[in-house]
Amino acid sequence: MNRPIHVALIGYGFAGRVFHAPIIQNVPGLRLVTVASSKPEKVKSDWPDLWVSESIEEVINHSELDLVVIATPNATHFDLARRALQAGKHVVVDKPFTILASEARALASLAAERGKVLSVYQNRRWDGDFLTLRKLVLQGVLGEVVYLESHFDRYRPEVQNRWRDQAGPGSGLWYDLGPHLADQALELFGMPQAVYADIAQQRYQAQAPDYFHVLLRYPRLRVVLHASALVPGGSPRFVVHGTEASFASRGLDGQEALLKQGLRPGQEGWSPALSEGWLYRPDQAAEPVPMEPGDYRRFYEGVRDAIRQEGPNPVPPEQAVRLMEVLEAAIESANEHREIPLGVNG
Template sequence: MSQAPQQTAPRIKVALIGYGFVGKTFHAPLISAIEGLELIIIASSDSEKVHRDYPAVEVIADPETAITHPEVDLVVIASPNATHAPLAKLALLANKHVVVDKPFTLDLAEARELIAIAGQQQRLLSVFHNRRWDSDFLAIKTQLQAGKIGNIAQFESHMDRFRPQVRDRWREKAQPGSGLWFDIGPHLIDQTLQLFGLPDSVEGNICLLREGAQIDDWAHVIMNYPQHRVILHCSMLAAGGSLRFVAHGTEGSLVKAGIDQQEAQLAAGVRPGDDIWGQDDDPVVYYCPEGKAHSLATPAGDQSRYYQGIADALRQGAPNPVSGIEALAVMAVMEAAVAASQSGQRQVIALTEQEIAKLR
């Protein structure tokens, strides 16, 4: 007697809201790389731009119409930061699952409201902290978890650029959710929380350094832990570049100079599954207690694992790859850093005991 064919879960139909740099470069190609997801709608006012890349996808100019479309199961929000919370709320109330690009929201109040609504609606709510799957981070994480440098004393994470001219774009205008800290800070914080958990307190110096800058373009933040310190830094005025990660411990140091290449690859048309996808030939350098340098291979990165996690969560009941409470913790550190910069005083993380317990 022959066995009945195994039933496979239906593909999740996706609407992508926004087709600017983030939607075009990251979300659309990563979604399209996952067998369990089907990108059926993109909300954009430029249908020609979308159809050059995805001729079969329906383009809808109005985000609200795209979000509430009856065929859509999952809404991915890649629109300007100030729209994240209202659009995510609309999607959740329309009984859609939701992925929000970072930063999650503009503040903790908005983030908490979305988490509560997702719980009430029994919908998945996730935040696109894609850099958990970067080659540089995976390399450092692997060595730290293996105890390569013993007890950690100092950890530094840099994402610096050289863009001396202020550009005419929403990210560089004086409006809620703009600025370098809201752009880069979530990446640096989320990776740190994945390694070390919540800090005891936060110090911050966030400012404007370029001529004509309307919003912050430089940030230096210290996360204080009982036995070590973490330095997060981002700048728009670093022509010579900087080391991506530096870690010092009781049994040596680790240095990762080069940054993950997936963003550059995606922009150049490389896609998940291609031979060079996620490859990083820049090694981690381990300095042993005697001061000798040893090269350690860097594993390949793969940001498509985020969307594979989303598909698995929705089709198979697997864990959410980045939960709302994890993203809430990132927002809490971001707010603490801004408050520390404005006050000149250390700030504690404004999470409740119940929220902290859920992060353990």
């Protein structure tokens, strides 16, 4: 493919506006051609040169488009991805991939049958703090990791009038932040033996889960995934203990904050703040850890290369399926108040 890959973005809410459009437009070899949105004036104010359509069907079936990116409410992901694959398009789906693991497996099969790239936007694999942690683990700096605590806490006491906070399939914090935290754990350690989850509504007038505390059990390792909307003072992002050292980090990758401000990668002023990290060794003072720079463009660079058959899919369907199996098992665990085995790792 000599020309740029022509991209259609479906959905221009928070995810489409902040995490997809500005990243796509700043990856060489990709060209955002159109956005399908029910609010075309909003798109035009940000991207006056784009073709904007209110018809998803028109966009999915357009012959000049190569890649369809789905950034719509979670409950619509399966149907839209299925329709785009059937129309012969490569597809990126914002997390969570689907609502059910069975839907994830069906899409993976369809993509393989049609010979199309299907990927899931797990952008927080390219957060600087996670890249730093991954480097420490792979280099063996911590020894054997026996405990990891991954927090994504916020203070949002008021329930917003948006679909993520309303009752319904795919809403709530576990489907919002859970895919990030669980995906990072699976990237580092693979599938756990079992999952135990506590998922709750804690805010006044909450209609969807706004708290989760999930334990992933491995043979020796224990991974805790935690998020809450009622944490005024914040908490460490990562706390990791190994047989030789511990690592802790605080603060979030600065890319999201700049994207919310309307800045785009490579523009003047694009300098994301780095998290702070420390390494703790026995009987030694804490050492500051140089943090890796994050870069969400690397996901779409990987998608570009996969479409061109020049590199691997950055988040292949089989990884997306296993993540959905963990997310689904956690919901089953919370509903039944018991540990759910996953039948792996012995």
